[in-house]
Structures are given as C-alpha cells and as structure tokens.
Amino acid sequence: MTRSQMMRAVRSEDTKPEVLVRRALFRAGLRYRLHRHDLPGSPDLFILRYNVVVFVNGCFWHQHGCKFTSRPKSNPEFWNDKFTNNVVRDVKTAWKLSLMGFRVATVWECSVKNDFARTVERLAAFIRGDEESVEI
Template sequence: MQESSKAVCPETRSRMLRAVRKKNTRPEIAVRRLLHAMGFRFRLHRRDLPGCPDIVLPRYRTVVLVHGCFWHQHSGCRLANVPRTRPEYWVPKLARNVARDTLTSSALAALGWRVIVMWECETSSPRTLRAKLDGLLRSTPPQPVAATAVEPRP
C-alpha cells in the first residue's frame, strides 16, 4: 500500500479537504491568463449570477466554468476516478456536484448566458486550450451592453 493511500484520522482528513480551493485554482488561473493574453476582458466570480461562475465575459454574454475533473466527474477522463475507499460517501457526493452543475448551466442559459465548460485536463496544453477558447469565443460576436448592466468598479 502506498504511503498516500493509508487511512488518516478524521481531523487530518478534514484539514486536507478544507485546503481544496474553490476559487483561483491552477486550471482556472491558466484559463484566465490565456484569455487575458488573447485580449479578452472578463469579471471573476460574479455572485449575482447562478453558481457564481469562475469567469464572466459580459461583452460576449458568456461564462466560463472551469471544472476539476475529479470533483465534477469529467466523463471518460482518467482524473475522474471515484475513490475506492468509502464509495457510499463519494458516489452520492460527486453525483450531487454533477447535478448542481447541470442546474447552474440551465439557469445561466435561461438568463441568456452562453456557458462554456473547461475541464482541468484541457488546461495542461496551452496550445490546445488556446485553440478551443479561440474557436468558441471568436464564433460569438460581442453583445451590446445596456447602460444599466454596466457594473461599478470595486
């Protein structure tokens, strides 16, 4: 048995899971850097939108959700394996995440937002990531932004 797969006490496990970031993850930062380099301007974590999307491009009426392959169960991805220990806990938990993602995407679409999902495994190759983002975003012309929709700067 490998050292990392040994059982740990509940306090240690809790501390480890608390350290899992919800915002500003490595894949999210990779997508943000690339979007910025491509000349796109965006907002981060808009709490007034369903699900508090990771990246919001108001000019394109588009949101980018950057999902971790494990936590959001990327279908067919090698990073999305369900842990063998305590499957009675993990299977329902991960299923709830997937269900919440579906509801969030539907709610955003109902409000007129285009939803792009980027997966953690897609961020490892900058060239591939750039091609995907460029194709998706350049195919959508900028939307006129109403004067009332402009947000004040914090």
C-alpha cells in the first residue's frame, strides 16, 4: 500500500471517538448538526442553540503530545511538515471561528479513551456555559 493509499484510508468524519461523543451528547439532550462544510475547518459538531462548534481530534494527526502521539521514523521531513501544517491550521481555524462569534471546543481522542464520562460531562458543561473555548 502506498502512502497516498494509506492517507486516503484514514477517516476524517465519523471516527470512533467522534461517534461516541455524538451519542453521549444526544443522550444528554443536546442536538447538533454534523460537519458544517461552510464553516472554517468543517467542525465535527455544530450546536446552533449555544453557538458552539466541537472538534474531536485524533492525538496522532493533530500532535496533542500525549502517549498516543508519535512521529513515524520513515520520511521524517514529510511527517514533520504534515504535522506542523495540521497544528497551524487548527489554531487558525479556531481563531477564525471565534472571530465569527462561535465558541470552540476541542475534544482529544485520549480523553475519550481514558475517561469518557468525565469528558462528556466537561463538554456538556462547556456547551451550556459561557466559556469562549475549551480543550478536553
């Protein structure tokens, strides 16, 4: 399998952590829209009632820095550029969304895996609260 074939195989929507978060928020009574492609970064969830966008980020692809974050040893120049561009794009996207008046939540894959109940609790509190942004 070539690198481009592997990259195409990686899902950007409907990942396992994203689906878990969506189901939990729905059970908590929060309604949302999925993948608003007309917004910067195509947020995973858009909650109009609270003016909130939610990104569920993979720790590897967005270089969170936790134990799930690593860097491939082969072709390091490619991967360093790729990860740097991802991180810069994430920052710019959050900034653009906040300028548009949205509150931005970033949920990391590791928090979903490590303490799911606490993650959902914190996210629901953020959505119903008044903080400008949160990383969980």
